[in-house]
Amino acid sequence: MDFAALNEHLGGVLKSEAFRDNNRVIVPANRLEELMSHLKHVGGFDFLSDVTCVDYLEYPGATDRFGVVYVLVNTATRERLIVKTFVNDPAPKLPSMYSLWKTADWTEREVYDLFGIHFTGHPNLQRILCPPEFESHALRKDYPLKGRGERHNFPVITRAES
Amino acid sequence: MAIATPAGAAGSSSPFVNPQKGLPDNVFLTTLNAASSWARKNSLWPMPFATACCGIELMATASSRHDLARFGAEVMRFSPRQCDLMIVAGRVAMKMMPVLQRIWLQMPEPKWCISMGACACTGGVFDTYAVVQGVDRFIPVDLYVPGCPPRPEQLIAGIMQIQELVQRTGTMQGTEFQYRNRPTGPAPFDADEIIRIREGQLQLTPLELPVSLKQAQTPTLTQATP
Numbered sequence: 138m139d140f141a142a143l144n145e146h147l148g149g150v151l152k153s154e155a156f157r158d159n160n161r162v163i164v165p166a167n168r169l170e171e172l173m174s175h176l177k178h179v180g181g182f183d184f185l186s187d188v189t190c191v192d193y194l195e196y197p198g199a200t201d202r203f204g205v206v207y208v209l210v211n212t213a214t215r216e217r218l219i220v221k222t223f224v225n226d227p228a229p230k231l232p233s234m235y236s237l238w239k240t241a242d243w244t245e246r247e248v249y250d251l252f253g254i255h256f257t258g259h260p261n262l263q264r265i266l267c268p269p270e271f272e273s274h275a276l277r278k279d280y281p282l283k284g285r286g287e288r289h290n291f292p293v294i295t296r297a298e299s
Numbered sequence: 300m301a302i303a304t305p306a307g308a309a310g311s312s313s314p315f316v317n318p319q320k321g322l323p324d325n326v327f328l329t330t331l332n333a334a335s336s337w338a339r340k341n342s343l344w345p346m347p348f349a350t351a352c353c354g355i356e357l358m359a360t361a362s363s364r365h366d367l368a369r370f371g372a373e374v375m376r377f378s379p380r381q382c383d384l385m386i387v388a389g390r391v392a393m394k395m396m397p398v399l400q401r402i403w404l405q406m407p408e409p410k411w412c413i414s415m416g417a418c419a420c421t422g423g424v425f426d427t428y429a430v431v432q433g434v435d436r437f438i439p440v441d442l443y444v445p446g447c448p449p450r451p452e453q454l455i456a457g458i459m460q461i462q463e464l465v466q467r468t469g470t471m472q473g474t475e476f477q478y479r480n481r482p483t484g485p486a487p488f489d490a491d492e493i494i495r496i497r498e499g500q501l502q503l504t505p506l507e508l509p510v511s512l513k514q515a516q517t518p519t520l521t522q523a524t525p
Binding site: 267268273275280281282283284285286287288289291292293294295296297298299 | 393394396397400403404410426427428429430431432436437438439476477478479480481482483484487488489491492493495496498499
């Protein structure tokens with residue numbers, strides 16, 4: 138993927154990073170949809186391998202709260218590209234990639250479940266791992282490791298009533 | 300005497316007559332409770348609630364080398380309605396606890412429960428929001444088998460102790476359970492858990508001063524500035 142041409146197409150809002158064979162493109166959240174659509178239809182990235190998220194709360198030098206990471210694969214050339222964008226509290230929100238890649242269905246639900254990022258346009262944005270009555274988002278850094286009593290919120294069954 | 304004795308065996312010196320009780324051979328006196336418990340303890344049908352690596356040891360216990368069939372407990376049933384011994388082997392997650400409780404309630408009485416391994420007993424190393432810290436907080440447990448995971452010999456020792464328990468306390472009608480109407484495990488909520496719940500409530504509803512307090516505050520500030 139030619140980064141200079143891509144950046145020119147988006148009007149110079151992109152930043153790029155590289156580590157070994159890992160190429161990253163950093164995009165502002167409001168231009169994400171445009172970039173992804175271009176990468177799919179022009180760049181040939183036909184597979185969205187993963188969507189994940191990082192909580193940068195209290196991370197040294199971080200300016201934004203959440204970094205959402207998309208891993209794209211071009212199955213013809215075996216090229217990989219990582220697209221990263223940042224969102225912030227309150228109510229972090231991103232456009233859903235479901236219309237471009239169907240794999241975004243479950244991966245975006247996972248990010249929503251564990252980090253509480255809303256994907257607008259997602260057809261079925263429900264919790265995927267935690268039970269539906271769970272109220273918090275478990276992988277946020279301000280959520281305590283031992284939880285807030287969710288693990289022990291059950292009726293106690295004694296011998297006489299069982 | 301109603302039972303026919305072989306010819307030549309009549310008399311008190313006969314080997315076919317129990318010399319202690321004066322009963323013929325193959326006849327013994329016992330209570331119904333003891334007889335039913337004897338039958339039950341030698342035909343325990345386990346419900347393998349295996350959720351983690353303890354389940355592998357449970358399978359090893361049932362297989363040929365350790366051979367749980369020697370104790371009459373080899374018939375693993377995957378329907379709770381056919382079981383009378385629940386073996387909770389492995390960690391129980393927050394989403395699995397309602398399932399465990401439902402399976403326990405579906406098992407017909409009399410029934411017993413073994414909590415196998417560190418995770419089922421106390422949560423083990425998984426002290427996180429998603430893992431129940433001991434199944435005995437929510438279902439009655441008769442016997443704990445420690446270990447991470449326990450060896451098959453340990454589980455066999457546990458099953459032998461359950462057999463002893465069945466023989467000692469079992470009744471024909473299963474009436475020994477109805478008086479145990481108090482939970483025997485630890486309290487479901489630890490003190491630090493309650494503190495974390497309160498912190499969470501404070502965080503979810505951000506602290507905002509009531510209007511009356513705000514109005515009371517502003518004049519004092521203006522008075523203080525000059």
